[in-house]
Amino acid sequence: MSDTQSKMVAALNLRERPPRPSALQAVMTFIWRSWRKTSGNAAYLAIDSIIFPAVFLLIFTYLFGGAISGSTGNYLQYLLPGMMVYTVTTMTVYIGINLKTDIERGVFNRFRTLPFWQPAAIIGTMAINLISFAVGLITTLGLGMLLGFRPEAGWFGVLLSMLLVMLYAFSFSWIFACLGLTVRKTESLTTMSYLVLYPLMFTSNVFADTSTMPDWLGPVVAYNPVSLASASARALIHGTAGTAALTTTLISLGCIIAVFMPLAFQLYRKKSK
Numbered sequence: 001m002s003d004t005q006s007k008m009v010a011a012l013n014l015r016e017r018p019p020r021p022s023a024l025q026a027v028m029t030f031i032w033r034s035w036r037k038t039s040g041n042a043a044y045l046a047i048d049s050i051i052f053p054a055v056f057l058l059i060f061t062y063l064f065g066g067a068i069s070g071s072t073g074n075y076l077q078y079l080l081p082g083m084m085v086y087t088v089t090t091m092t093v094y095i096g097i098n099l100k101t102d103i104e105r106g107v108f109n110r111f112r113t114l115p116f117w118q119p120a121a122i123i124g125t126m127a128i129n130l131i132s133f134a135v136g137l138i139t140t141l142g143l144g145m146l147l148g149f150r151p152e153a154g155w156f157g158v159l160l161s162m163l164l165v166m167l168y169a170f171s172f173s174w175i176f177a178c179l180g181l182t183v184r185k186t187e188s189l190t191t192m193s194y195l196v197l198y199p200l201m202f203t204s205n206v207f208a209d210t211s212t213m214p215d216w217l218g219p220v221v222a223y224n225p226v227s228l229a230s231a232s233a234r235a236l237i238h239g240t241a242g243t244a245a246l247t248t249t250l251i252s253l254g255c256i257i258a259v260f261m262p263l264a265f266q267l268y269r270k271k272s273k
Helices: 003-012 023-039 042-069 072-091 093-104 107-111 120-127 129-147 154-180 186-202 218-222 225-238 243-270
Strands: none
Touching (some): 042 129, 072 093, 072 186, 093 120, 093 186, 154 243
16 A cells, blocks of 8 residues: 555544645645646646747747837837737636636536635636746746847846736736636637637737827727736836836736636636536
């Protein structure tokens, strides 16, 4: 009998009921579970966090940079902070897919019968994705530096910019978590996610300055959450950040979390396979 089996037999033979795990213990357990799943799919992690960010940065810089800014070097200075936001935004879709996969397999139905703090099942699944976001940001920034990008605010500005983008990715993830807990099929989830994602991404200032857009479109784009995050990241990394703009961005991200995090927990409690 293996050591693990021996421990399981010993636990089953206990006469006393084991103590209920704390909320932190439950969250850490689900972080460990998510990490095991992620490490078992290292190839997919590399594709999403390393290969895709590198490919998209090269495509937008060298295919569109000259046409948009007249110089790939100038365009890279504008584009890279926005590409950091673009990278993590595309990765948030997988939050909903992972949750939906567990639901379809009946895993979450089993979790709901166990005596632990139930939101830990979602929080732990969400938290591990911060690693993927960080890897994607480091890849984008590292390649940008190799191509000639230079942060005018230095490494402190880079750090602040990355923290802001991580907060943005965390807040945006709750939207796709709600979608994952709402739709009936994974195929429908993918379609709905991209119906939400692409209009937000391509009506933003990630790729082009809003001053070049029509008067009727500019204000819409300027207050797009993707645009707010991109503009603030760009300002932090180049040392032009203003208090009012940063405050607006942080408030908008806080509102997303305040609305969609409780909604995700409510949907999870009511969800049936």
